[in-house]
Amino acid sequence: MSATLTAAAPTANNLGNALEIRGLVKEYAAGKPVLKGIDLSVAAEGITAIIGPSGTGKSTLLRCINRLVEPTRGEIRLRGTELTGLRGKELRLARRRIGMVFQEYNLVERLTVMENVLSGRLGYVPLWRAWLRKYPEADIQRAFMLLDAVGLPEHATRRADALSGGQRQRVGIARALMQRPEILLADEPTSSLDPRTAVEVLELLARLTAAENVPVIINIHNVELAKRYARRIVGMSGGSVIFDGPPEDLRTHHLQAIYGGEDWL
Template identity: 60%
Template sequence: MLSVTDLQKTYPSGDEALKGVDLDVTGNETVAVIGPSGAGKSTFIRCINRLTEPTGGSVELDGLEITGLSGKELRNARRDMGMIFQEYNLIERLTVMENVLSGRLGYVSTWDAFRRKFSGEDIERAYEVLDRVGLEGHENNRADELSGGQRQRVGIARAILQRPKILLVDEPTSSLDPETSRAVMDLLTEIAAEDDIPVLINIHEVDLAEEYADRIVGLRDGEKVFEGTPADLDETARGQIYRGEEIPDDTAVKRPSDDDDPTESTTQEGAMRRG
C-alpha cells in the first residue's frame, strides 16, 4: 500500500506547490489525480518517488519510509515504483527492446548496465511484455521511429518489466489523440487488474478520469480539495476543484416556518443531531 501523509513542497522562491496532501492507494485500484494547471499534480507524483524532493511529510510503500532513504536504499526503493512519463523519457537512438530492458537496470551490476547486458529471463519476459502492450514485432525499431502512442506503450512496457508494487503515471494521454488515449487507459487499467498493482495517474482529461478511475482526487493550489468516486464528481465538486468555489453548507438546520410541518422539522433536527 502507498501511504502519503502531509506531503509538502516549497520551492526556494517561496512558492508552495504542495501544502500537506494526504492519500492512501491500495489493492489494484486506479486513482486519478485531477485539477487545473499549476495545482501541483505532477509535483505530487514526482515527490512520491523523489524525482522532486519534498520539503515535508512522508511517503511509505508497504511500510517502507521512502522520504528518509538515500543512496542505494533509495535506488532499491525506486525499483518498486514504476514511473510512466508524459514525454515518454525514452532514449531515442536505442531500440524498443533496449528501452524496455532499461526497466531492469536497477537489478544488474553497473558494468552489466553499461554494456546493456541482461539475463535470458529478462529478455524473454521483455518479449512477452511487448506482446502484451501491442508492440510485437517492433523490438528492433528505434524509439524515434515510433508514433506517440507507440512510445507511450514502450514506457508502459519498461515500467511493467520492473515488476513494481505501484505504477506512477504522469499525464499519459496529454499528447495523444482521443482514440489512442483510451487505448492507453485501457492498457493501464488492465495492468492494474491483472497484475494486482495500484495505478496512480495524474491526468488533465476529466472524462477519462471519470471513465477509468476507481477513485478521483482533486488538487487545487497544492491542496487536496476533493476525494471520491467518479459518481461523486458532480458540478459542485468540479466548481471547487477548477474554480475554487466553496461547497455550500448543507448541514445547517432549517428553522421551521408557519407553513412547515413542525413534526417533520423536529424529526429532521433529531436525525441530524444523531448523525
C-alpha cells in the same frame, strides 16, 4: 507468444494500502508551498486519478513520491517503507519499486524498443550486463511478453525515434512494468496523444496493471477519462486535496471548486 498476463496470487503485500502520505509539503521558495500538507492513502489495487488545473501540484506530488523532487516535510510510506529519509543505495533500491510512465515518454531515442523495455531492469542487473546488453534470459523473455501484451512484438528491433506517440507510450508502459513495481505513477500519459489513442493507452494501462496487481496513480486532465478508468478520483486545487472519492460521487459543484468558475462546464 501469448499476450496474456496472469494475475499474481494475493499476498500480505497486496492487502491494505500500498502508499500512505501524511502532511506532505513542498516549497520551491520559502513560505510558498506548492503542496500544502497533503494526506492521502492509496489502495493496493486499481487506478487512482488525480485531477486539477495546471500548476496545482499534481506532478510535484508524483515526483515527491519517487523522490525526483525532495519534499520539504511530511511522510511518504510505500508498503511500510518511509521514503523521505532514504539516501544513496537505500533510495536507489526504493526507486526500483516505483514504476513511472512519463508525459513525454522519456525513452532513449537511439536505442531499440527492446533495449528501452529492458532498461526497466537497470536497478536489478550489474552495470556491466546492461552496458553489454547481456540481460538474463528471464528478463529477455519477460520483455518479449510485455511487447506482445502492448501490441508491439514486431517493433522490438526498431529504434524508439521511429515510433508514433502512441507506440512510444506503449513502450513506456512496458518498460515500467519490467521493473515489477509495487506501484506505478503515470504523469499525464495521454496529454500528447489524440483522443482515440489516449483511450487505447488507458485501456492498456488499466488491463495490464490489473493483471499484475499493480496500483496506479495517474495525473490526468481529461475528467471523463478519469471517471471512466479510475475507481477513485482525487481533486486538487491550490496545492490541496478538495475532493477524494469514487467517480460516481464527483458532481458539478466539485468540479467548479477544483477548476474555478462555471462557464466552462
